[in-house]
Amino acid sequence: KAGVTQTPRYLIKTRGQQVTLSCSPISGHRSVSWYQQTPGQGLQFLFEYFSETQRNKGNFPGRFSGRQFSNSRSEMNVSTLELGDSALYLCASSEPTVPGGYTFGSGTRLTVV
Amino acid sequence: AQSVTQLDSQVPVFEEAPVELRCNYSSSVSVYLFWYVQYPNQGLQLLLKYLSGSTLVESINGFEAEFNKSQTSFHLRKPSVHISDTAEYFCAVANAGNNRKLIWGLGTSLAVNP
Numbered sequence: 001k002a003g004v005t006q007t008p009r010y011l012i013k014t015r016g017q018q019v020t021l022s023c024s025p026i027s028g029h030r031s032v033s034w035y036q037q038t039p040g041q042g043l044q045f046l047f048e049y050f051s052e053t054q055r056n057k058g059n060f061p062g063r064f065s066g067r068q069f070s071n072s073r074s075e076m077n078v079s080t081l082e083l084g085d086s087a088l089y090l091c092a093s094s095e096p097t098v099p100g101g102y103t104f105g106s107g108t109r110l111t112v113v
Numbered sequence: 114a115q116s117v118t119q120l121d122s123q124v125p126v127f128e129e130a131p132v133e134l135r136c137n138y139s140s141s142v143s144v145y146l147f148w149y150v151q152y153p154n155q156g157l158q159l160l161l162k163y164l165s166g167s168t169l170v171e172s173i174n175g176f177e178a179e180f181n182k183s184q185t186s187f188h189l190r191k192p193s194v195h196i197s198d199t200a201e202y203f204c205a206v207a208n209a210g211n212n213r214k215l216i217w218g219l220g221t222s223l224a225v226n227p
Binding site: 004006042043045048056090092101102103104105106107 | 149154155156157158159203214215217218219220
């Protein structure tokens with residue numbers, strides 16, 4: 001079956017702009033989690049959605065938001081971009097009955113200039 | 114609060130040598146433990162996991178990890194590495210209860226040299 005698809009793969013934005021990233025989970029997976037990965041901070045949890053509801057949230061400012069649609073596809077949005085938002089954003093889908101059974105996408109590399 | 118410590122940020126080894134990537138965690142409750150691998154320019158892939166039962170778990174490509182509850186460790190080992198094992202390795206822990214959010218280590222960069 002198809003894996004987790006993240007679009008776009010690469011993105012360059014300027015400070016102050018906003019960006020929307022997309023994630024299509026594996027068919028049948030109802031949970032989608034988002035992570036920010038940077039060399040200095042490692043993997044940091046942004047949020048998790050299950051059945052269109054945010055179930056968990058990490059310690060990120062309100063400029064970071066997300067949503068999940070009825071087909072389990074998810075989007076995350078970052079408003080008023082800052083240079084420090086440059087990172088690899090990873091999406092992972094899972095079926096909550098399977099502990100730790102996360103399948104990751106290849107990520108979106110966001111560069112803020 | 115749960116936390117994960119990967120004791121080595123970088124591990125250089127020669128091909129065919131054994132390797133151990135160390136992972137310690139702190140938790141006051143029962144946990145699930147995971148190792149994920151990230152190859153360059155790719156997402157993370159599950160390498161192996163401990164949920165219950167045998168404390169020694171194995172992956173299909175020769176890695177193994179042992180859950181040591183008394184030492185709160187889940188070290189990853191391979192008796193003979195290949196160039197293709199060069200990657201970033203992440204240890205993660207999840208609460209075995211209802212909230213199964215993964216807590217991640219900072220990763221260990223394994224560099225296998227010829």
